[in-house]
Amino acid sequence: MKHILTRGLAAMAMLWVASTAFAAEDLKKVTVAIGQGGKWDSSLPQLGLDKGIYKKHGLELDILYTQGGGETQQIVISGSADIGIAVGTQGAMGAYSKGAPIRIIGSVANGDDAFYYVRSDSKIHKMSDLNGETLAYSRNGSSTHSFALGFVELMGVKAKLIATGGPSSTLTSVMSGQVDVGWSAPPFVLKQIQSGEVRKIAITRDLPSVKGHTVRLMVTNLDALENKPELIEKFLEAYRETIKWAYSSDEALEAYSVLAKIDIDTARMVRDEFDTLDYINPDVMLGVGDLMEQAVKFKYLSKPLTDEQLNELIMIKGWKK
Numbered sequence: 001m002k003h004i005l006t007r008g009l010a011a012m013a014m015l016w017v018a019s020t021a022f023a024a025e026d027l028k029k030v031t032v033a034i035g036q037g038g039k040w041d042s043s044l045p046q047l048g049l050d051k052g053i054y055k056k057h058g059l060e061l062d063i064l065y066t067q068g069g070g071e072t073q074q075i076v077i078s079g080s081a082d083i084g085i086a087v088g089t090q091g092a093m094g095a096y097s098k099g100a101p102i103r104i105i106g107s108v109a110n111g112d113d114a115f116y117y118v119r120s121d122s123k124i125h126k127m128s129d130l131n132g133e134t135l136a137y138s139r140n141g142s143s144t145h146s147f148a149l150g151f152v153e154l155m156g157v158k159a160k161l162i163a164t165g166g167p168s169s170t171l172t173s174v175m176s177g178q179v180d181v182g183w184s185a186p187p188f189v190l191k192q193i194q195s196g197e198v199r200k201i202a203i204t205r206d207l208p209s210v211k212g213h214t215v216r217l218m219v220t221n222l223d224a225l226e227n228k229p230e231l232i233e234k235f236l237e238a239y240r241e242t243i244k245w246a247y248s249s250d251e252a253l254e255a256y257s258v259l260a261k262i263d264i265d266t267a268r269m270v271r272d273e274f275d276t277l278d279y280i281n282p283d284v285m286l287g288v289g290d291l292m293e294q295a296v297k298f299k300y301l302s303k304p305l306t307d308e309q310l311n312e313l314i315m316i317k318g319w320k321k
Contacts, residue, residue, distance in 0.1 A: 027060040028231050033081035035072040035142065036166055037065035038260045039185055040267075040275040041108055041216075042086050047255050048242030057238040059231065067165040068138030069216060070145065077102055082224040083235060086216045089291050091141030094300035096313045103225060104314045106218035106236060106282035111211055112204040113274040114144060114185040116151070117192075119174060120199055124181060127202045130157040133180035136164040136173065141300075143215045144183050149298045150207045174198065186270040187262045209294050213287030239282060247277050285319035 034042050048054055049061045064081060066072045069088040076084035077100045086108050095102050116135075118124045124133065135152070137144040140163060148161050162179055164170040167188035174182035181201070182189075192198045204210045218239075220232055246252035250264075257267040288310065295301045305313065310321070 026058065027055065028058055028228075028234075029060045029062055030083060030228075030231050030235055031062045031064065031081045032083045032085060032235075033064045033066055033072045033075040034084075035066050035069045035086040036138070036185070038167075038188065039086075040187075040256060040260075040270045041280055043256055043259055044239065044242050044246060044280075045085065046259060047246060047252055048238055050255060051242070051245065051252075053242050053245065054235075054238045057234045057241075059234055059238060067169070068142040068144065068163075070139035070141030073102070073141055073219065076219055076221050079221060079223055082220060082228060083232070084219045086143075087219050088141055088143035088146055089213075089215055089217055090146045090295040090298065090300045091143075092217055092219055093292060093295050093305060093313070094141065096309070097301050097305060101222035102219050102313075103222065104217050104285070104316060105220050105232060106239070106316060107214045107216075107285050108218055108282070109143070109216035109279060110214045110281060110284060110286055111279050112143065112147070112185075112215050113279075114147060114183055114204045115200050116181050116183055116202040117174070117189060117198045117200045118181055119177075120196055122180065122199070125199070125201060127151050127181075128155045128157060130155065130159045130181070132158045132160065134162050134178075135159040135181045136162055136170050136179045136183045138165060138170075138183070139163055146215070146294070146298060146300075147204045147207060147210070148183070150209055150294070151202065153297070154207060171198075186274045187260055187266050190266065209287075209290055213291055214285045215291075217285075218282065236282070243277075243280060243282070247271070283316060283318050285314060285316045288314070288319055289321040 032045055036042050054061050069086050070091055072084040073087045073091055075081045135148050137148040152159050164173045167184040170182045171189055173179040193200055253267045257264045292304050
C-alpha cells in the first residue's frame, strides 16, 4: 500500500509538472511599448502581469519602456511592438494621416495629470511669464508636446520648446539650468515640490483641450491586427480586468508603491486624486473633434480627417467627436 501511494503521489507530481510546462508553453507573447514607466496609468500592464491576470488570459507580456509617447508610437509603427501605451492622440492622428499603419484600440488618459514647474529661484511664477525661455516636453508627437504647444498658444507667449525625455531626465535638465520650465506627472517630482526645491506653475488640466478630452491612447499596428486579432482582444480583456482589480483594493497600491519606489500614501494620492477610474476608462474616447482641430493648428495634420478616416483609425466603440 505504501509503495502504491508513493507511486501515486509521484505520478500526480509528474502530471502537475507537465501541466505547468504545458501552460507556460501555451502562453502567447505580446510585446507592449509603454511611455513614461512609473506613472500609475503606465504601470497597469506591469501590475496586471505581476498579479497573474495576463497569464490567466493566456498571455505573456514583453514590456518595453520608452521616453515618451512619440517614441512608443514609432516602435509600434515599425512593428517592434504589438501594442503601444500612452501615445499622444494628436500624434497618432498625424501619423495615420501620413499613411502609418496605426490604429487606436483604447484610451489611456481621459484628461491629464501632468504639471509644469521651475526651480525655486526662477523668476517665472506662471506660464504667462514666459518670454522666450525654454519649455520642456518629452518627445515629438507625445501628449506633452501638444500640451506645451497648447500653453504657448493659450497664454500668447514665446517659448523655445525642448524635448527632454521623461520626468527624471527633465528634472536633471531643470536643476542644472539647461531648461527653464520642466514637465512632470505624479508621482515624479512631488517630493521636490514638497521640499521647496521646485515650484509648480501650471497643470495641464487648465488647458481647454485637456479637460474632458482623451489625450493619451493605446495603439496597435495593422500587422498585429491582421495576424494576432485574438491576442489584441485578450490583452484588452486582461487590461480591463487589471483596472477593476487595481481600483478595488489596496493590493495594487502596495505593488505600485514598490514598483514606483514611493510610499503607500503617495501611491494612494496618485490613484485616488489624480488618476481616477473615469480618467483611466479604456472604452471611451472624448473630444475627438476638438483634438483634431488643434492637431491641424499645431501642424500634426495638414487638414481634418474625414469621418470615414476617423472610423477606420479609431476602433473604440464609445468614441465621440
